[in-house]
C-alpha cells in the first residue's frame with residue numbers, strides 16, 4: 001500500500017516512517033501547501049492545515065493514505081502554547097484527526113509570535129541553530145530534550161493510524 005506524508009520536514013517524515021516501520025507499506029514524502037498561515041494561531045487553523053496537507057499528499061502522489069502534520073500555537077488562560085495536530089486522509093474521502101502535545105511558551109517567545117514572527121525563526125535565533133524545527137524543535141528545547149518534535153509527532157501518527165486500523169476491523173459492541 002502506498003502512503004504519503006505532506007511535508008519534507010525530517011522531524012515529521014521520520015515520525016511517520018519510524019512509527020510505521022513494521023507495516024508493509026511504501027511511504028513517499030511530498031511538499032504540499034497547508035493553505036493556512038505559515039504560523040497557525042489557533043487549534044482550528046492548525047487542524048485545517050493538517051487536513052489540507054493530508055488530502056493534498058494523497059491526491060498528489062496517488063497514495064491510498066495521506067498524512068498531514070501541522071504545528072501551531074494557541075492562546076490559553078495559561079498563556080500562549082504550542083499546539084500540534086495531525087490528519088490522515090483516505091483516498092475514498094474518509095479522514096481521521098488527532099491532537100498532540102501542548103506546552104506553554106516563554107513570555108518573550110509569545111511576545112515575538114504576537115508581533116508576527118514565525119516560531120521556527122524565533123527558535124533558530126534563540127538557539128543559534130538554523131535547523132531546530134527539523135530536529136528537536138521548540139518542544140525539545142523547552143523539555144530539556146525529554147520530548148523531541150519527532151517523538152511528539154510519532155504519537156499523533158499512532159493515534160491516526162490506530163483509528164484507521166480500528167475502522168478496518170469489524171468492531172462488535
Ligand SMILES: O=P(O)(O)OP(=O)(O)OP(=O)(O)OC[C@H]1O[C@@H](n2cnc3c(O)ncnc32)[C@H](O)[C@@H]1O
Nearest residue numbers: 007009038039070071118119120123133137138139
Ligand atoms: O516544512 P513544514 O512541514 O511546513 O514544517 P515546519 O517546521 O514549518 O512546521 P509547521 O509548518 O507545522 O509549523 C508552523 C510554524 O511553527 C514552527 N514550529 C512549530 N513547531 C515548532 C517547533 O517545535 N520548533 C520550532 N519551530 C516550530 C514552524 O517552523 C513554522 O514556523
Ligand SMILES: [Mg+2]
Nearest residue numbers: 034038039071
Ligand atoms: Mg511550515
